Amino acid sequence: MQEIKRRSQKERSDTMRAALVAAGRDLFIRNGFAATGTPDIVAAAGVTRGALYHHFQDKTDLFAAVVEAEAEAIAAEIDASGSIGLTPRETLIQGGEAFLAAMRSPGRARLMLVEAPAVLGVDRLARIDAATGGRTLELALQEVGIEAPGPLAALLSAAYDRAALAIDLGQPPGPWRAALNHLVRGAIR
Amino acid sequence: MQEIKRRSQKERSDTMRAALVAAGRDLFIRNGFAATGTPDIVAAAGVTRGALYHHFQDKTDLFAAVVEAEAEAIAAEIDASGSIGLTPRETLIQGGEAFLAAMRSPGRARLMLVEAPAVLGVDRLARIDAATGGRTLELALQEVGIEAPGPLAALLSAAYDRAALAIDLGQPPGPWRAALNHLVRGAIR
DNA sequence: TTGCATACATACATCCTGTATGTTAATTAC
DNA sequence: GTAATTAACATACAGGATGTATGTATGCAA
Numbered sequence: 001m002q003e004i005k006r007r008s009q010k011e012r013s014d015t016m017r018a019a020l021v022a023a024g025r026d027l028f029i030r031n032g033f034a035a036t037g038t039p040d041i042v043a044a045a046g047v048t049r050g051a052l053y054h055h056f057q058d059k060t061d062l063f064a065a066v067v068e069a070e071a072e073a074i075a076a077e078i079d080a081s082g083s084i085g086l087t088p089r090e091t092l093i094q095g096g097e098a099f100l101a102a103m104r105s106p107g108r109a110r111l112m113l114v115e116a117p118a119v120l121g122v123d124r125l126a127r128i129d130a131a132t133g134g135r136t137l138e139l140a141l142q143e144v145g146i147e148a149p150g151p152l153a154a155l156l157s158a159a160y161d162r163a164a165l166a167i168d169l170g171q172p173p174g175p176w177r178a179a180l181n182h183l184v185r186g187a188i189r
Numbered sequence: 190m191q192e193i194k195r196r197s198q199k200e201r202s203d204t205m206r207a208a209l210v211a212a213g214r215d216l217f218i219r220n221g222f223a224a225t226g227t228p229d230i231v232a233a234a235g236v237t238r239g240a241l242y243h244h245f246q247d248k249t250d251l252f253a254a255v256v257e258a259e260a261e262a263i264a265a266e267i268d269a270s271g272s273i274g275l276t277p278r279e280t281l282i283q284g285g286e287a288f289l290a291a292m293r294s295p296g297r298a299r300l301m302l303v304e305a306p307a308v309l310g311v312d313r314l315a316r317i318d319a320a321t322g323g324r325t326l327e328l329a330l331q332e333v334g335i336e337a338p339g340p341l342a343a344l345l346s347a348a349y350d351r352a353a354l355a356i357d358l359g360q361p362p363g364p365w366r367a368a369l370n371h372l373v374r375g376a377i378r
Numbered sequence: 379t380t381g382c383a384t385a386c387a388t389a390c391a392t393c394c395t396g397t398a399t400g401t402t403a404a405t406t407a408c
Numbered sequence: 409g410t411a412a413t414t415a416a417c418a419t420a421c422a423g424g425a426t427g428t429a430t431g432t433a434t435g436c437a438a
Binding site for chain 2: 032033034114117118119122123148150152155156157159161162165166169175176178179180183185187189
């Protein structure tokens with residue numbers, strides 16, 4: 001009868017881990033990493049700090065899990081809006097639009113583009129979104145015939161990041177989209 | 190005889206403040222903001238925490254002072270290398286090169302481009318380097334006839350930031366400079 | 379020189395982090 | 409089916425950091 005007591009270990013563990021990640025995501029987005037204490041997180045999840053330190057090595061490790069989950073969510077949203085049968089340069093522009101759309105989830109830009117590099121380090125974060133879907137831009141540039149697409153992809157990605165941040169901070173998206181289009185079209189000639 | 194005791198209040202205060210900023214800069218660059226404690230800073234400066242909290246409201250306030258000083262130093266270096274009598278687009282490229290050169294001071298890129306936005310917030314940091322010399326890029330774009338130079342300047346600035354970071358992380362500068370040239374020339378047609 | 383303000387040093391309270399230990403429930407071994 | 413083991417947490421503890429409150433000495437002004 002009591003299905004609460006009948007949960008398997010793995011199921012219990014998975015839901016708890018997910019609850020901690022969800023609570024952490026919420027608070028990290030609202031207050032940032034430094035201003036969010038582990039007591040706040042576990043209180044929001046309705047547990048104690050023992051649960052947190054059982055599932056994660058430390059607070060940074062939980063944050064990394066939040067960032068990874070967020071990166072996967074972003075990649076999934078972008079993939080979902082990926083229209084097929086476009087020219088390479090159309091794919092480029094459309095992928096950028098999809099990125100901006102995915103980044104309009106409130107606070108997501110600050111979490112992924114400001115907090116994450118500072119907390120996890122630039123290289124570690126780069127590895128995370130390389131593991132999810134960060135190389136699509138590079139491949140698209142290669143399609144349109146750029147010789148060394150790596151650095152240029154990183155630069156354009158940085159430009160998109162900056163635009164997403166500005167929009168997340170409340171600025172109107174129109175001028176940023178226009179400037180991005182200008183930049184991309186100039187880059188692929 | 191004892192010139193130490195003969196210092197005026199203002200002189201004493203100024204040197205102390207400068208010493209704290211210098212010690213803070215050194216440690217923030219080496220270990221980052223979060224991993225640097227106020228005991229470390231005052232120990233490096235040879236004083237106690239009382240001095241720090243007399244001159245600054247809190248640890249973040251000291252960090253802001255460090256960032257401001259660094260922004261001024263960067264602006265001064267860029268201004269010093271500013272050749273006159275160039276065409277607007279030459280000025281654009283040359284200014285970018287000067288920025289990259291200024292950013293090769295070890296750890297400076299991470300401090301200003303990763304830590305500072307996270308600790309101070311993007312908007313506050315934007316105000317700081319707008320107060321120093323952050324609008325030169327925007328003016329240069331206006332010179333070459335860009336209609337709305339604001340967003341485009343921000344995007345190109347973000348690209349330069351990304352390149353500076355990559356170079357600071359140890360990557361060879363050549364490909365990044367090439368990609369930046371490609372991007373800028375495409376943007377100004 | 380007397381009084382006050384400035385420039386620090388010292389002492390203290392609070393909070394947070396990470397770890398060590400304890401407890402309960404689920405899984406495995408026999 | 410029961411004992412033993414392990415996983416999943418909760419509780420308790422130690423260390424350190426931050427910010428503030430208080431104390432002290434020196435410069436400065438009347």
